[in-house]
Amino acid sequence: MRTSAVPHLCPVGLEPRTLRLEVFARDADGQVKEGVLHGPDGRWYPIIDGVPCFLTGILQPDFTEFAKRHDLPLQETTAHNAAEEQAKTNTTFSDKWRRFKNYGLEPKHQKFLLGWYCEKFGLNDLDELTKFHARRHRILECGPGSGFNSRFMAEHCPGTVFALDVSDAAFTTFENTRDLENCFVVQADLMEAPFPDDYFDFVIADGVLHHTPDTRAAVEALFRKVAPGGEFFFYIYKKMGAARVFTDDHIRESFMKLSPEECYKACEGLTELGRELSRLDAKVTLKKPIPELEIPAGTHNVQRLLYYNFVKCFWNEAFDYDTNNMVNFDWYHPHNAWQHTEDEVGEWLETLGVSEWCINDANPNGLSVLLTKPE
Ligand SMILES: C[S@@+](CC[C@H](N)C(=O)[O-])C[C@H]1O[C@@H](n2cnc3c(N)ncnc32)[C@H](O)[C@@H]1O
Structure with a gap:
């Protein structure tokens, strides 16, 4: 962690700029590898392997050893x-x-994923994305x-980027960005993001909020962090057609109970299906729609038709086999993976007093929402 991050950090219940940093060890690049942030109320927040942790209660790792090592009082949260x-x-x-x-750092991944961001934000190309x-x-x-x-x-x-993740992803993000002076990483639950309200001119949560216990509450929690006039982008799963919902529920029921290791294995059949259908590169033309399954008339790539309407069987040649398999795992393993309609989202935003927003289906399985917080 760079010491310049400290003035920005503001755990729930504290006033801004009240944390005091104590450093125990630094990395070769001068960043705090191990340390602690002290609140004025006696609470402390550990920094371990370069990442400050603001998790509480059941979400918090066991800090007993850390506390003993640094003579800190054990605290209940x-x-x-x-x-x-x-x-x-x-x-x-x-x-x-x-x-x-x-993931996302190799050139082949970037072409696909950054192109996708352009679509999600309604931009034409990478040039517009960099200007964005x-x-x-x-x-x-x-x-x-x-x-x-x-x-x-x-x-x-030209400014600073803060990355916040509740899981160990925080450590992966830290290692992948640590050379950038304007990028800071924290481990925290977005429901208790340790930053002042009205603080950011852009907040983004891509494929995240539907994995929290309550998507709407997550939207509201992050909306509070957006500065008036700032923008907020989130991508969430869209309510899908009946056949896909039926298959997903059926598969999830058993896959969710598996360990991650077992679930990766269990997903292999779906990944192979996606790969083989994709390599067929076959198309079908339907003269009539099937409204009950939300399938429109027209020409469909067969793999996409199955993927969007019947079962998640992701395959993209930009990724290796294991990464493709991980995308299917990512769909079927998480405990929470809510789906929402455009009307629902519209209602949330109206309640928040938002009048400027757009929703697109750059990914037909999801809703890409970009809004501006009123001044
Ligand atoms: C499907 S991944 C998406 C990662 C990345 N945005 C992408 O598009 O590749 C979801 C991420 O959200 C994080 N996450 C889920 N719930 C969260 C929460 N309550 N607070 C912060 N991060 C959360 C997970 O740990 C995970 O890293």
Whole structure:
């Protein structure tokens, strides 16, 4: 952790700029490898392997050894009511992001994923994407996973980027961005993000909020962190057609109970199906729609038709086999993976007093929402 991060950090219940840093060890690049942040109320927040941790209650790792080592009082903390649910989802993502550290950082991945960001933000090309970030002064990315997008944003904005993740993804993001002076990483639950309200001119949570216990509450929690006039982007799963919901529920029921290791294995059949259908490169033309399954008339790539409407069988040649398999795992293993409709999201935003927003389906399985917080 860079010491310049400290003035920005503001755990729930504290006033801004009240944390005091104590350093126990530094890395060769001068960053705090091990240390502690002291609150004026006696609470302390450890920094371990370069990442400050603001998790509470059941979400918190066991800090007994750390406390003993540094002669700190043991402290009891409580988390919000739904933290138990969140903890179950963390098992999936801590495992995933410890394994797939290079996701999104390889050139082939970037072409696909950054292109996808252009579509999600309604931009034409990479040039417009870099300009989109070039106007930002303070960004918060929640749930950065490997950190590839935090890295991209930090490289292209004149300000600072804060990446926050509840799972061990925080450590992967830290390692993948530690060379960037304007990028800081914290481990925290976005429901208790340790930053002042109205603080960021851009907040992004891509594929994250539907994995929390309550998507709407997560939208509201992050909306509070957006500065008036700032923008907030989130991508969440869209309610899908009946056949896909039926298959997903059926598969999830058994896959969710598996350990991550077992679930990766169990996903292999789906991954192979996706690969083989994709390599067929076959198309079908339907003259009539099937409204009951939300399948429109027209020409469909067969793999996409199956993927969007019947079963998640992801395959993309930009990724190796294990990464493709991980995308299927990512769908079927997390404890929480809510789906929402455009109307629902519209209602949330209206309640928040938002009048400027757009929703697109750059990914037909999801809703890409970009809004501006009123001044
Ligand atoms: C599917 S991954 C998406 C990663 C990245 N945004 C991407 O698009 O590749 C979801 C991420 O959200 C994080 N996450 C889930 N719930 C969270 C919460 N309550 N607070 C912070 N991060 C959360 C997970 O740990 C995980 O890293």
